Amino acid sequence: MSDFKINFRESANANIVDLKGYLDAHTAPELENALQKLVNNKQYNIVVNCKNLSYISSAGLGVFMAYIEEVRKNKGDIKLTNMSPKIFNVFDILGFPLLYEIYNTELEALQKFTNH
Amino acid sequence: MLLALVFNVIQKNIEMEAYALTLFKDIAVIVGFTALFLFIKLYWKRESFPLKRLVAILILSVLVLVITLLISQILPAEFETKSYQLIPIYFSSIIVANAVSTVLGVGAIIILLLLKDVIFHKRRSYTGRNFLFLIIGLIAASISTVDLSPYESRTVSYLLYGVLILLILLNSFRLSWIVYLSKKEKILTIVYSFFLFALFIGLKINISESANIGKYLLYYSFPLKIFIDGTFLFGAIYFGIAFIGTLFHLPTAEAFDRKMSEVSSLHYLSKLVTQVFDFEELVNSVTGMTLQVCEAKSSWLEIIQTQAETIAYNNGFRDSNHSVLIVANRNIAIDEIEKINSTSQKIESDEVDSIRKALINEKKPIVIDNTLQDKRTKHIKEFDIKIGSMLVVPLISHEQLIGILYATKDIEYGFDREDVEVISAFADQAAIAIDNSRLIEKSLERERLVREMTVAQEMQKKLLPQRLPTLDQIELEALSTPAFEVGGDYYDFVLLDNNKLAIVIGDVSGKGVSAAFYMAEMKGIFQSICNIYPSPKEFITRANQAISSSIDKRSFISLIYAVLDLDTGVVTSARAGHCPFLVASKNGISYVRPEGIGIGMGASTTFERYIKQEETQLRYGDVCVFYTDGITEAMPPEGEEFGYARLMEVVRKNYYKSALEIRDEIIHAVNQHMKNKSPQDDITIIILKWLKN
Secondary structure (H helix, E strand, O other), X not given: OOOEEEEEEEOOOOEEEEEEEEEOOOOHHHHHHHHHHHHHOOOOXXXXXXXXXXXXXXXXXXXXXXXXXXXXXXXXXXXXXXXXXXXXXXXXXXXHHHHOEEEOOHHHHHHHHHHO | OHHHHHHHHHHHHHHHOOXXXXXXXXXXXXHHHHHHHHHHHHXXXXXXXXXXXXXXXXXXXXXXXXXXXHHHHHOOOOEEEEOOEEEEOOHHHHHHHHHHHHHHHHHHHHHHHHHHHHHOOOOOXXXXXXXXXXXXXXXXXXXXXXXXXXXXXXXXXXXXXXXXXXXXXHHHOOOHHHHHOOHHHHHHHHHHHHHHHHHHHHHHHHOOOOOHHHHHHHHHOXXXXXXXXXXXXXXXXXXXXXXXXXXXXHHHHHHHHHHHHHHHHHHHHHHHOOOOOOHHHHHHHHHHHHHHHHOOOEEEEEEEEOHHHHHHHOOOEEEOOEEEEEXXXXXXXXXXXXXXXXXXXXXXXXXXXXXXXXXXXXXXXXEEOOOOOOOOOHHHHHHOOOOOEEEEEEEEEOXXXXXXXXXXXXXXXXXXXXXXXXXXXXXXXHHHHHHHHHHHHHHHHHHHHHHHHHHHXXXXXXXXXXXXXXXXXXXXEEEEEOOOOOOOEEEEEEEEOOOEEEEEEEEEOOOHHHHHHHHHHHHHHHHHHOOOOOOHHHHHHHHHHHHHOOOOOOOOEXXXXXXXXXXOOEEEEEEEEOOOEEEEEOOEEEEEOOOOOOEOOOOHHHHHHHOOEEEEXXXXXXXXXXXXXXXXXXXXXXXXXXXXXXXXXXXXXXXXXOHHHHHHHHHHHHHHHOOOOOOOOOEEEEEEEEOOO
């Protein structure tokens, strides 16, 4: 399998997580660790940039579900951005757009955090 | 028989004093003792351990010496010497002569046979031949004196006696058994052979012509005297040489002992390699043997664990990047081991590795000659641990450090180069054994998992409908193939009370046993509440209520619940995050995709508002295709997903065919797309064809 990479960036009011490659049952624990780290550091404003994400399995989707509750309880959010149509379709079929904020660009997501 | 015969001959001899009778007497004695020899040999039991033979010879020769001395002291030989002849003065002397000679003769025969066992130890092809020559020489020397009077002599006899001495010398260098004795046994051998040497000299002097016993013997039979004399000479020479030989072997005895114990330990360990079913026993043997091989005071074995094993055991402790588990310890407590491996960095300005860490880095044997001077171990004094020297060797298997073996001694400089070599060789063997033991454990574990999987698989098969409902209004086909042993796909049908058919198709996120459990739960819910909540939206909401409390927050179930009215052909459906289903008719084809989220995704209070319900009217010949994402996400290596467009195209082209044909066309298309590689996800399809106007 192709590998999976996570990169962290910080903006003024949010942490940006860049995802790259295949997010499946094997690589999902990496994303889980990444989100856990942010939550441990009380970083609840999270933007996940899916620009370079080429595949996501149900295990990958499950990782977001695992943290959304805690993040929102702390008045933060996980916002998803820059999805390719194919990736968006996976999120869409499961109903993610009904529960999560999904934006075309990172900027939109960051602005949403600023407005709050 | 023997005694009676000899007796008679002698009695007559006295009365007649005839020369000719000596010949008959000698022949009778020779025949008699040869018979005796063969008789004893017939019942002889060979003994392979030479030391036991030495003890037997010692006891026997002492016995013979004591008996003959006793007799000669109580009843001194009183003979008249007349023209080379011995004439007994008293009749009792004749009886004494008979008794003494018989004792000596039998003793000599047994001693000869005992000696033979010693000489034949580790025999070579010529050993038997040489010994046979010795016996022949002995008998020849004896026979040559037939018919001689006690004080006569014959040149041939002297010559043969000379040859006999040579043969004795030849046989006396058969001492190879000494080499294989341990040091303790060698010391015993020196003592024994010294006494045996002295005893045989004593016996030989005792039977000389001038001594009492010698006179009795000479009177009794000259050939027998030569035979006994030769045997005693053999004994004296043999044990004389054995004494000297063993003495020379003594300095090397310790080294030899050591080699022998090394050989036997390695042999023992190579046996151990096969006893790998009990890990505990194996590691205990390894430390136990270490103590034996290099005579160490204490020994322990540590296993380097992989990360997975650390999690599994969870009782190891971590030493930098390696987690180490002490699996066996001998004569040393675990906390002492930990103290030895702790480093007192406070004292040292620069960082000092513990002995364990040093070995992990070097992966080579480490010898600490003096623990109090080595900076890696000098801190043990603070803990009052008394260890003089230490040897630490790595256990390496497949170029990976899998363990560390330690040995300690009280004395300084306790481990020499040979110890290091032997323990290293030992460690190599142990590494193989431990590795094998782990492999077996792993394969047993795997087998157990496979068995569990088989059970789950069987269970799952039973959860899927065993028989599809047969109805006049529809044609129904379904297929579900798990990609792994246990899949997460589920489908089911229930004929509802009001002439409606409930259809459910779902996919549990995750695979394996946990997925099978959720699937079982789903089936329970479906079978029990579909009649109570026939409306799809309500059903999905209730199902979420029931499941969301028990499901892991990372997991979810996607499903479509559809109810077909068998009277009107209306399909009412709701979708919980599942792949939209296809409806194909002569007018066109489209995905039906009511809004919704997966079960387990939202809080049960707000869940309902996300679920929408849709109605679709079916006409004659229309086809519904329900499926799981195993179809649309089927992706060959280096290719793209099968996708919604391809699926739609296949159904569009084939919708007029029978349900079974449509199903097979889809499977065929997916297989072709996968280039006949097996799909990575479970695949489930339901084809429903409406056949009512």
